[in-house]
Amino acid sequence: MRRSKREGGFTLLMAILVSSLVLTLGIAIVSVVRKSVMLSSIGRESQFAFYAADSGAECAMYWDLRHQLFSTSSPPASVDCNAQTVPVDATIPGSFSTQPSIFTFAYELSGRCVRLRVEKRHSFPHTVIHADGFNSRCVEVETNVRSLERSVEWYY
């Protein structure tokens, strides 16, 4: 078969056109799926962080309601959560009527960090429990790029 000069390279052009079309389609599919996989794993990790925070808040409330641990006159040195004894950092202000007393501590729940802040106030709300849950260990919360945080706050 003899080709005319004008038809030269047409097959190549057609091949490039078709392949770029298919390639674009492929890239589009991959980017959509990649995002949905990321979304689903973020959803899963977010659950880990949330239940770490919730467990932490439960622990703080238990020690507050059952044992009155967060006392402003004799602040606790440590607290027991998830079979771990962790130190409590207490900040007791000079005048309790104007400033809240703040107790902070952190522990891990199956490798997930939870940081707690318990505030004791003179007026309502008398107690504020703030729990920050993470999906990573306490030491790598600030450094891990996949670190995810969920928080709960209880007032009573």
Add this chain to the structure above:
Amino acid sequence: MIPRTDKAFTLIETLVAISFLTIAIIAPMSVATQSLAAAYYARDQVTAFHLAQEAIETVRHVRDGNILLNAQGVQTDLHNRIPIDSLFVLDTRNDAMIQCTGGICPPLKTDGLFYAYGPVGTTDINSTPSGWVETRFTREVLVTYVDAPDEIRVSATVRWKTSRYQERSFTLTENLYRWVDDGT
């Protein structure tokens, strides 16, 4: 007839065309196949973590219900109706917690609306009632004491098959406390 100078050109052209076809068709095709599997995985993982959340919230709901009973003056153990140290499955519609025999829990079933083991009140978790079909998900819950008797750990494990051979699973845990004095 092809002139002498053009003789080998068709061969090169064909080779170029074949390599183009290989790259342009087969590569995106295999990528699309892998993407499809990943998309199914993402879909199932979303279902799985919601199932795990449902299990934790059901146990918590039973515990909170017991707290309310105490608040109403009916002295109730906060862990009443929650099996301790034994693997169980649950139905969120009526808070039924049914222990698994032999340490193996059957897969969840669905009627297209709910994930459970049959109509509300079903106690036989191993057979599939009519109108219900087995799903790819298995959900089991284990409650253990961390610090008896006031701290329990609720672990909900969801397992599912991503292909014929591969199985994925994860466990969601929450610690619950007896923060109300129930007299125990």
